[in-house]
Amino acid sequence: MRRILTILSFILLIAIQSQGQSLRISPPSETTDRIIKLYPNPATINITFDLQKGYQKGMSIQIYSFLGKKMFEIPNAPKKSIVDLNDFNRGLYMYHLLDLTGKVIESGKFQVSK
DSSP states (O other): OHHHHHHHHHHHHHHHHHHHHHTOSSOOOTTSOOSEEEESSSBSSEEEEEEOTTOOTTOEEEEEETTSOEEEEETTOOSEEEEEOTTOOSEEEEEEEEOTTSOEEEEEEEEEOO
């Protein structure tokens, strides 16, 4: 029963995520100007977030596990932030860049490989 519940939860997560992505009007591609540049990816010890063109004071960065648990937040993010990954398990993580009003203006993902 637990296994079936786990599989159904995973399928629901995939369905919700794919539906959210289909509602996007113009998904950002790697060639478009992005506000955040992150490196290295995959990361092992730490990851650096560089805020590029379009940076404003008061923006924040939130990092979530692939299952949706908030792992880390950088309020009032400076132009360059380094996140220590000691408390992160190996896997895929998502980040959101939020503006002053809390609206997500950019999202992306990175991998932690320890």
